[in-house]
Amino acid sequence: MVSSKKFDTLAIHAGQDFDPTTGAVIPPIYQTSTYVQDGIGGLRSGYEYSRGGNPTRTALELQIAALEGGAHGLSFSSGLAAEDAILRAVLAPGDHVVLGNDAYGGTFRLVDRVNGAWGIRNTTVDQADLAAVESAIMAETKILWIETPSNPLMKVSDIAALAEIGHRAGTLVVVDNTFASPALQRPLAHGADVVVHSTTKYLGGHSDVIGGALVIDDDELHEKVRFIQFAVGAVSAPMEAFLTIRGIKTLALRMERHSRNAQAIAEHLAGHPAVETVYYPGLATHPGHELAARQMSGFGGMLSLAMRGGEVAARTFSEATRLFQLAESLGGVESLLNYPSEMTHASVRGTELEVPANIVRLSVGIEDVEDLIADLDQALSRV
Structure with missing residues (x-):
């Protein structure tokens, strides 16, 4: 051992x-x-x-x-x-x-x-x-x-x-x-x-x-x-x-890259006119940022977006990405996009846990971050 x-x-x-x-x-x-x-x-x-x-x-x-x-x-x-x-x-x-x-x-x-x-x-x-x-x-x-x-x-x-x-x-x-x-x-x-x-x-x-x-x-x-x-x-x-x-066996290496890519994407999208809120603990504006910095060694590869244009914008964006594939699940080497209110969280509709219809969840992969940002930008340009 x-x-x-x-x-x-x-x-x-x-x-x-x-x-x-x-x-x-x-x-x-x-x-x-x-x-x-x-x-x-x-x-x-x-x-x-x-x-x-x-x-x-x-x-x-x-x-x-x-x-x-x-x-x-x-x-x-x-x-x-x-x-x-x-x-x-x-x-x-x-x-x-x-x-x-x-x-x-x-x-x-x-x-x-x-x-x-x-x-x-x-x-x-x-x-x-x-x-x-x-x-x-x-x-x-x-x-x-x-x-x-x-x-x-x-x-x-x-x-x-x-x-x-x-x-x-x-x-x-x-x-x-x-x-x-x-x-x-x-x-x-x-x-x-x-x-x-x-x-x-x-x-x-x-x-x-x-x-x-x-x-x-x-x-x-x-x-x-x-x-x-x-x-x-x-x-x-x-x-x-x-x-x-x-x-x-490659978890530590992957999580470093997931976290770095997600941080770059969160910072890029934080000021985008089509995005109302970026939910990512690595942003200083996140209400849990200081706590996350204390109890985590990195901020991870997951982030969510609240789209300014509501449900229509969220749906349009979700179906317009190319590298970010529309799918359930998360945490793989490839980038995935999910529309929670009708996918992973459909079972909580009508409860306190219901996910707003303008939320899109991103599982940021380990691809080249410039390619990922370009993909998100082109999808956002359609909103």
Whole structure:
């Protein structure tokens, strides 16, 4: 095992011991469903069935835990599967969850509609307002769910302050770290109990894999969630685990470029006559800029625009880019554009989380930034 605690080294080596049989530098993909036993109950490698454990998935879980600075990593078939596992492990009918009022639409749907039918209640609140968060927590609150930066309005929440509020009330504090990635932000170091990722995004990094992960420090909670992982079965398949491992090895380099490109684009668009507001924590005008600078090592590759011409302008712009491809998801090497109100956040229409119709979300890739700016300018000229 690697002894270094430096992020770039961990990303390449944590959980990635060479194959002891052949000496292969890259651990093999264990594309198997089951394992031979040396007699009944005699596991020669600790593995018996790949729903319960697979060496390729173990390598990924060790890698992600190391990057987040946590004791335990758990890898799932999607980000929402990871979220579902922690909710199942912690909640019972009658319990309550506090979420931000700019949470990802899929998270809200899972908590409100899927778990709501099971008797779970929730409250959404502006998590920048610490007093409002404290007021929203009640005796039945079991989870304080934080997403920072948030999707899609890029709100920045104070993890340490919220963790203190949550722990004072005896509430588990979960942070969705998908937008920042552990390359830019490590919530456990700020007091969070659990970190959740859609590894589909920046960790995988190439828009070719679906996955999710949890990182947990508490041994007892880890055992509860691992039981859910095994019993429900929404685990990473070996190939998906391998692709995510491969993506993580270049995470630090990619996040530097994502952040640099997004900063340049945000600064360029901040004064554009067609753009009313640029939501990017790297801008000094962003209300969460100073907080982001304290708890993040970079501002990331995500930004959103409020178009001055309203819904018509947002739609026209969204369909006029060439390099920025109109698609769901984010965090890949290529630049993507999303119209949240009808794409990623359609499920929250009619709620406090409804995304304004003039919002466009950009996932800034690692292409040449001058080409990206030229593409945005030509699209804006059509608005």
